[in-house]
Amino acid sequence: MPEPDRDLTRKAIAQALAGLADTGHLTVVEVAADGVTTFLLHRDGNGRPRGRSWPATWPDLAGEHGWDADPAAAREAVLRAARVHPSPADVILVAASADPRAERALDWLRAAHPAAQMLRGDAPTAALIREVMADDPLTRPYELVVLLADPGTGGLRLTGRRLFPIGSRPGARTRVALRCTEPGAHGTALAVVTWQGPEPRLLSLQSAPLAPGRYDVTAELVRPGRVRFTGLPALSPDHRDWERLVGSLPDRLPGRAGPAHLVCAVEICGADDQVAERLSRARQMISFASGELGDLLRVSLLAYAAHSFDPSAPEHPVRVAAWNADAGEALDALGELEEQGAVTRGYPYHPQAAQLEDALAAVAGRLGHTDPAPAVVLTVGGRPPHPPRTDRSRILPCPRRHDWRKLVAVLRQRPGTTLGAICDHAAGQAHPLWHELGATALAHLEAVDVRGLAADLGLTAPSPVHLPFPLLDETE
Amino acid sequence: MQPDPSRGRPDHDIAMWGAPGSGKTTLLAALYIALTKSGNGWKIVGSDPASSDYLVERTKDLLQGKVFPEASMALERYHWSLIGPPPRKTGFWNRKAKPGQPPRIGIGMIDAPGGLFGAGQRPAGGPSPQDGSGDPRRQELLDNLEHSRGIVFLFDPIREFTYGDAFDHMYPPLTRLAERMLAAGEFTDGKLPHHIAVCVTKFDDPRVLETAEARGLLTTDDDDPYRLPRVAGDDARELFHELCQVSATGSADMVLETLDQYFHPDRIRFFATSSIGFYVDRRARRFDWDDFQNMLPEEVDEDSRIRGQLHPINVVEPLLWLGQRLAAIRSAKGVS
Numbered sequence A: 001m002p003e004p005d006r007d008l009t010r011k012a013i014a015q016a017l018a019g020l021a022d023t024g025h026l027t028v029v030e031v032a033a034d035g036v037t038t039f040l041l042h043r044d045g046n047g048r049p050r051g052r053s054w055p056a057t058w059p060d061l062a063g064e065h066g067w068d069a070d071p072a073a074a075r076e077a078v079l080r081a082a083r084v085h086p087s088p089a090d091v092i093l094v095a096a097s098a099d100p101r102a103e104r105a106l107d108w109l110r111a112a113h114p115a116a117q118m119l120r121g122d123a124p125t126a127a128l129i130r131e132v133m134a135d136d137p138l139t140r141p142y143e144l145v146v147l148l149a150d151p152g153t154g155g156l157r158l159t160g161r162r163l164f165p166i167g168s169r170p171g172a173r174t175r176v177a178l179r180c181t182e183p184g185a186h187g188t189a190l191a192v193v194t195w196q197g198p199e200p201r202l203l204s205l206q207s208a209p210l211a212p213g214r215y216d217v218t219a220e221l222v223r224p225g226r227v228r229f230t231g232l233p234a235l236s237p238d239h240r241d242w243e244r245l246v247g248s249l250p251d252r253l254p255g256r257a258g259p260a261h262l263v264c265a266v267e268i269c270g271a272d273d274q275v276a277e278r279l280s281r282a283r284q285m286i287s288f289a290s291g292e293l294g295d296l297l298r299v300s301l302l303a304y305a306a307h308s309f310d311p312s313a314p315e316h317p318v319r320v321a322a323w324n325a326d327a328g329e330a331l332d333a334l335g336e337l338e339e340q341g342a343v344t345r346g347y348p349y350h351p352q353a354a355q356l357e358d359a360l361a362a363v364a365g366r367l368g369h370t371d372p373a374p375a376v377v378l379t380v381g382g383r384p385p386h387p388p389r390t391d392r393s394r395i396l397p398c399p400r401r402h403d404w405r406k407l408v409a410v411l412r413q414r415p416g417t418t419l420g421a422i423c424d425h426a427a428g429q430a431h432p433l434w435h436e437l438g439a440t441a442l443a444h445l446e447a448v449d450v451r452g453l454a455a456d457l458g459l460t461a462p463s464p465v466h467l468p469f470p471l472l473d474e475t476e
Numbered sequence B: 001m002q003p004d005p006s007r008g009r010p011d012h013d014i015a016m017w018g019a020p021g022s023g024k025t026t027l028l029a030a031l032y033i034a035l036t037k038s039g040n041g042w043k044i045v046g047s048d049p050a051s052s053d054y055l056v057e058r059t060k061d062l063l064q065g066k067v068f069p070e071a072s073m074a075l076e077r078y079h080w081s082l083i084g085p086p087p088r089k090t091g092f093w094n095r096k097a098k099p100g101q102p103p104r105i106g107i108g109m110i111d112a113p114g115g116l117f118g119a120g121q122r123p124a125g126g127p128s129p130q131d132g133s134g135d136p137r138r139q140e141l142l143d144n145l146e147h148s149r150g151i152v153f154l155f156d157p158i159r160e161f162t163y164g165d166a167f168d169h170m171y172p173p174l175t176r177l178a179e180r181m182l183a184a185g186e187f188t189d190g191k192l193p194h195h196i197a198v199c200v201t202k203f204d205d206p207r208v209l210e211t212a213e214a215r216g217l218l219t220t221d222d223d224d225p226y227r228l229p230r231v232a233g234d235d236a237r238e239l240f241h242e243l244c245q246v247s248a249t250g251s252a253d254m255v256l257e258t259l260d261q262y263f264h265p266d267r268i269r270f271f272a273t274s275s276i277g278f279y280v281d282r283r284a285r286r287f288d289w290d291d292f293q294n295m296l297p298e299e300v301d302e303d304s305r306i307r308g309q310l311h312p313i314n315v316v317e318p319l320l321w322l323g324q325r326l327a328a329i330r331s332a333k334g335v336s
């Protein structure tokens, strides 16, 4: 048979396949010299064409009495061989032989399927169908699963980047710019999904250990259901559970190490060893944060002691030993405080309270509302503040009538301000103010995990987070 | 403050009694200061060197050392005379007024350890007298109560908040006293013959002052340059009642009932007392509601201290009241 026949048959099958609904089935019955082969075509959940075949030779169909002896049985056998799907399906009959048995079988089939298309076939229909399926245009869009990061908050969102629209044919190509961060143990996953209705459906999942960086990736549609990526190291199939994979996604990108202002207020009244201990904790915190953030760290240091309640004894006001200085300067100032030791001790300095409220007033006043850098206020001490007025605490009121409740509220409401505290007492014994001062992190002087406290207060360099999917590079 | 033995022991002993730490010794010490400050012409004079020394010592502690007295370990007996300003006798024909006899109220105070009767103890140590029945000092206190006709009873509201044992300290000696008076035929109108000044001590404590303020019991004296809050005579009983409501044990109400049971209503008077008074800023020289605490928090192992000047409140008044009442009785008896 000449070539045009082959093309016609191919086109007819391709058309029938293209018109195949998601749930529909297409039956192609090839009646050839050696027998009858039935092909059943349908689409899978991703819209990708799938096919199966059932071949039957003439002897298979003739039955035990032979083709001529029992034509009715042979007819039944032929019709049964063509009925491979219970529900009524589109039927295409392909006549591929002039054999008399083939002619008869074709007649029976035409009679049984009067609506069936009749085609002439010369080449093997199986090859033809494979060709048609491989060249089937996409019936649903293909997308690559990527991450989008909110530039403000670093919040992460999974989304799809369109690779191939409906109707795309093998050979289609798309370029995508991707960015990878630290990959986890399983590498970065390239997941292709198809869209039909509200939910995407996973088509393929491959992964590779991608070094952090930007990748210009070309996606090529090899055939329906198969996308090849170039511009990446070799990918291998990834059999991880989809939900687990999505579940491993962090909420947000690690914050970029930004500038931070660490304000340490240290209580320097009471016993010398206690004061030394507090100052040494402040030193550890400043040193650690400086190691993490380098030049991005600014440090302030305030020292406060106990109020005098006898006018004949000098009042030692809150001392601002360093303000918005670099860590080195602040540590020098701290050294001076360490040398000096406790400044107030014993009568007539209040034995049970400290001018914590004055220290808060100094911090709140100096920080103001304008400095945009995030501030971390770290208070190191243990005594309660003086109340603004005589009350049942029986602690004498602050001579300046500072109200610690109002002052700590100012700090707590200040934008970008984090409050941490290292308290002499265990949380249960600490004055309520210490709980407010340690709103983000409250450590006990005797057991300070400096690294953990710094991390809680945002004073550590961000640790890499493992992203299971690539980020879409939107700078392109 | 010179001993005045020639005059002998006055016969109107006033006995002082209260739970441990209720402020008895401090009250005595503040008495001298209060009299001096009051400028009303009254003075206190020791009847013997020990009594004078005692007054000097306690007063010095309070004024200079700004420390409270230590817990009394022994019963100490002291005698003083409160001597008032001489009345000016103006005769019609006399161009020059002749000073009359100054009023003289004898006080024989005993500074007894507060734990003599009660089951409780002063928290910071002190004697441990459980019932103290065999204790000779207890006998002496009872003798003293029996021979006195005036009683200063100190009710410590702070102790009552925490221990609630004022009743335990008051009831046993009262019944003993009643037995003795009955035996002596002195239970004439069904009540003890004594006058009793019930002093609600530590009025300067924020908790006490707040209670008085909450009940609207405060007034100020127009003559008082510092405008210190006070509780007027009739309202002091209500303050006492109010403070009983927040007692730790709830038995404080029985204190009031017992007082009414044993003492004639005309012979009971309540005072809101503070030996140290309120703190007043030296420059402002005015009572400040924001900053009035005159008592300093104690440091570990140290006695409480006083912050500023002493401004004793209702320290002289109970004694004058008792003294005047007793003097009136005596002169009435003398006349009849």
Ligand SMILES: Nc1nc2c(ncn2[C@@H]2O[C@H](COP(=O)(O)OP(=O)(O)OP(=O)(O)O)[C@@H](O)[C@H]2O)c(=O)[nH]1
Pocket: B018, B019, B020, B021, B022, B023, B024, B025, B026, B027, B068, B069, B070, B071, B072, B073, B112, B113, B114, B115, B122, B126, B201, B202, B203, B204, B205, B273, B274, B275, B276, B277, B295, B303, B304
């Ligand atoms: N706030 C206040 N506290 C007082 C006052 N007077 C005494 N105190 C306190 O009460 C404590 C006991 O006072 P004392 O005068 O020793 O009492 P006391 O009744 O003599 O005690 P004993 O001798 O143990 O029975 C003092 O140490 C003070 O802490 C007062 O006027 N105001």
Ligand SMILES: [Mg+2]
Pocket: B024, B025, B026, B069, B070, B071, B072, B111, B112, B113, B114
């Ligand atoms: Mg005493």
